[in-house]
Amino acid sequence: MNVFSKVLVANRGEIAVRLVRALRELGISSIAAYSDADRGSLAVRLADEAAYVGPSPSSESYLRIDRIVDVAKRHGAQAIHPGYGFLSENAEFAEACAAAGIVFIGPPAEAIRKLGSKTAARQLAIAAGAPVVPGTERALSDWQEARAAADDLGYPVLLKAAAGGGGKGMRRVDRESDLKSALRDAASEAGRAFGNSEVYVEKLVEEPRHIEIQILGDHHGHLIHLGERECSIQRRHQKVIEECPSPLMGSHPELRERMGQAAVRVASAAGYANAGTVEFLVDRDANFYFLEVNTRLQVEHPVTELVTGLDLVEWQLKIAARERLTLRQSDITWRGSAIECRIYAEDPDHDFLPAPGRIVHLSEPSGPGVRLDSGIFEGWDVPLEYDPLLAKLAAWGPTREAAIRRLDRALSEYVLTGVRHNIAFFQEVLADAEFREGRLSTSFLDRFFERRKKTEADPEAEAAAALAIALSSSASSSPPAREMSRWLDSGREELLR
Amino acid sequence: MNVFSKVLVANRGEIAVRLVRALRELGISSIAAYSDADRGSLAVRLADEAAYVGPSPSSESYLRIDRIVDVAKRHGAQAIHPGYGFLSENAEFAEACAAAGIVFIGPPAEAIRKLGSKTAARQLAIAAGAPVVPGTERALSDWQEARAAADDLGYPVLLKAAAGGGGKGMRRVDRESDLKSALRDAASEAGRAFGNSEVYVEKLVEEPRHIEIQILGDHHGHLIHLGERECSIQRRHQKVIEECPSPLMGSHPELRERMGQAAVRVASAAGYANAGTVEFLVDRDANFYFLEVNTRLQVEHPVTELVTGLDLVEWQLKIAARERLTLRQSDITWRGSAIECRIYAEDPDHDFLPAPGRIVHLSEPSGPGVRLDSGIFEGWDVPLEYDPLLAKLAAWGPTREAAIRRLDRALSEYVLTGVRHNIAFFQEVLADAEFREGRLSTSFLDRFFERRKKTEADPEAEAAAALAIALSSSASSSPPAREMSRWLDSGREELLR
Amino acid sequence: MKRHVVVNGRSGTIEIEGSRLRYEREDGVVIEREFSLQGTSVLLNGRSYRVNRGAGKEVWVNGRLLSMEVFDPRDLRTGKGASANHGRQEIAASMPGKVIRVLVTAGDTVEEGQGLVVVEAMKMQNEMKSPKTGRVAEVRARLDATVGAGEILVIVE
């Protein structure tokens, strides 16, 4: 297959590596776009060609439509893959590609536009017959209207800013007596944040699961779904662990097909083509509600690939080249279970603060059932300009339990020093009883932190470390005085007697 | 599952790492046996415990039944996994384990004995109704008998030493006029080599494929097969590339089941349990002939795991713990295609001479569909005492073509310097048209070397290398004079003018 | 050979003689083992540990992070005493990043909790706050400079 002969990868990090690999496997020349900070990146090393697109800040490089299109033309690329983030959901970029005679590997610009606005997407979902969280369609005019709506929905409800985002102007209301003041607070916060104090009310979904459906469609009107991913393990609305199938499917085997059909209806209504993801909230009774559509390849796509055996990037390329999606819905099968964790340069012991820096030592896990999508190598300086994602580690097993055990094994092999990271944190989560039982929700991590026990220091491990360091550093540096404890001081006095 | 709480891994290299990983995934403590040369090995690093078994030569360590059993007892191991090679097919070792109250993870000692002798195994196969290469059952008494037998079989035939092995006393005979002298030569060579000049005659299978069947059985009389592996790409009778399914299955879809049933019959007749492999030759007309049984885990087991989704080592452990094999034959499904190549420390440009030494730089491939079973790391000294296998690189894809492309991509990412290796050689083989078409036989590599073209030096790659070396080594060493060419001399004269 | 060690802020000693080690922690825990060390691989009575250095004082043991310092007791003679800077507070960067705002200048009076410097890394901003009410003695942070974790940005007294 040679759908294209040369493609520009307009992204960085692990996803750029993923794309370069896919292109090589298809015999397509790859060009890695790079900023100053990424001149020596793994994607640049692995690509056939590399093209400079600007200084390190992404606003001057990876987000510059003009520069990206320009290097694509100069290098003779026939198509551009935007990865995720950056320009991947930018309809203007898709149009600029088209204007330059270059194929944008993603959905039509119009579909991106239709689904880009949350409220427009919600209307589209309702029209397509997909369930949405029940609520008022328009802003509330006064508190009587709010009371009537809340009564209809049943408490608890959620007040949300019409122009909102990021939790601003959002209030949970558990009983009618709290409604009045909550409405006042929400409206005033919304007014301050967005210059628009309009508020509407939705039914509150308590401890929801985040479950999303992968869709795939061609430009000839054929669209299918590839099943779900459960992404409920999040911190600061950032997914950190994803899996396929969702553990919920065990007790609700019909849910995949129902959610899948809803996702296909929404995407079809938007004239969607290429790969995309329809996100849903799922409540305790396994009712699902449309949330939004991500009009691009998703970070967590590997778990779907591991379980379905399909290569999503390969299909993205074929579809972008106007090939027909030859898979029917009945061709899609799910084998076993896959689970992925996102390795970030961040400090789990200090509120997950980011931790850029140089990779001092790296030894990556491999072996049976392990898939690693990594963007780093030993000696690489993890730049401070970008997202802290270093790699995605995924494991496949015949059962969820087997996949978890395998992922845990792979984590135990991972040696990564020089920057702080969340590898050991994931091992704690995987060992958690609620996690093992599949009792997941988007508030899982909050509760996990409440019950998390500080792991006891293992004196034998300390002894092993002290031994290695003592014998490897005969030329040990003088101790920084202020870090010495009284105990050490007294020890010193003894020595000096 | 906790079939055992602690298991000794009585092997080294990549297979020891494979076993340590499996044990960790099952929550079983692992003990890595090590010789002097392997004190710092990857298996020792990854295992929970490590046990010294003797000096570097394997006759003083990995082959010492007494020492292996002794450390197993002292470390409290309940079972021993022998891997492949070393003591894995040693019935005495299996008995010594039993005598010490330790479970040998493999077939019953009696099954090992029955199948260990090639001629006994052949008799057993005939009795079980498995096809063997047609030939005389006993040694020939004279040349008239040989002529009659060869007439019956039809030329070409193969004369083989009854006590034989390693090609000694073996002669191909294409016509009757050559038979007499060939018989004399074979008998005299066999006499010199084995002290036994008995020779028998077999039909010659021309350009055979080597196809083997993976079997799995429990100690309760249940035995199934997991399909085939094609291992025709060999040099010096050593497999280097293996795949599942065999490309032959495309045109002969019934062959897997017929070979599988034959393999199960032979193994059942021997009272087999645990994992094993029944090897066959397959001729041009897709007739298959029993060759021998390998009564252990096979080097190339990963391709079967990738395609069936089963974990053979996990099943070995469960079966050794007397659990029932809960898989029925109808549960086994084959998805997609997997292909593996064996990364050896050897020099493909110098007759594949072994190349021990220190790994200077290592960057291993990963990403979608790639499985790496590696026993090395940067800085590791590949010992000169053992087999040159460094790692096994396997790729899975929905089709054979996709798996090949992916394996080629993974090979292109592999950075391994310090020792010579066959990585680039595999890329040449994978690019070969006959290989791509699946036209395989055990003489494939001989023919490949005949048509192999020396790849032309790429001057741009040379320029890139010269640039990097020139700029990285400002303190360049003085040139060894005798390696300078006349051209360089004349260039120097110019410079000195 | 004897060394003082500080592990995760807790002091101790390690004594190494031949192939035996003795590790004693200030809380009284004592570990005595036969050891073998090769590269990053440590065996203690046959149990296997992988020890890898990270940046600064960081050491990773089987994937777990320790803060570890090892001192030759003879070097301690030259060490400065543990002179506490009474009342003087050093405010350090809590993560590596770029200084994107400096909110005070030397001589300013600041209240407890008042923002001093904002550091940004990986799209996240982190405001360093004054731990006390007092006077800014020194501002070391410079705008647009890249700083490491623990690097002192401001001193308040």
Next chain:
Amino acid sequence: MKRHVVVNGRSGTIEIEGSRLRYEREDGVVIEREFSLQGTSVLLNGRSYRVNRGAGKEVWVNGRLLSMEVFDPRDLRTGKGASANHGRQEIAASMPGKVIRVLVTAGDTVEEGQGLVVVEAMKMQNEMKSPKTGRVAEVRARLDATVGAGEILVIVE
């Protein structure tokens, strides 16, 4: 900056000026490119090459092995002339390994093809043979010693 290079036995020169390079091979092939080098990553007019050193003269470029030597032409003044040892033949180990048999001693006369030393590695034995009929001038190989590939074992003249 100008350097002489020998790539797979073929001589050439590389000239580096600013971000441009010119590589000329003795067979007349000339490469002129804009380059960028960072770590092991080389870009030539945007094309990407990974260059990693191996042991000795070995250099791996995008997974392909080259033998590469780079000399500063100024160093050549001090170089010994390419003095050929007429008739003197050095027999070197063709693979790293252990010397398991030494079949000759100094002063022996040997025939072309006669075995001199046997080296073993990884279960394979390799017999080094005399390339000519002559006299053994020197035996450097010692029994049980570990030798590297290319290490001289015997000299025949």
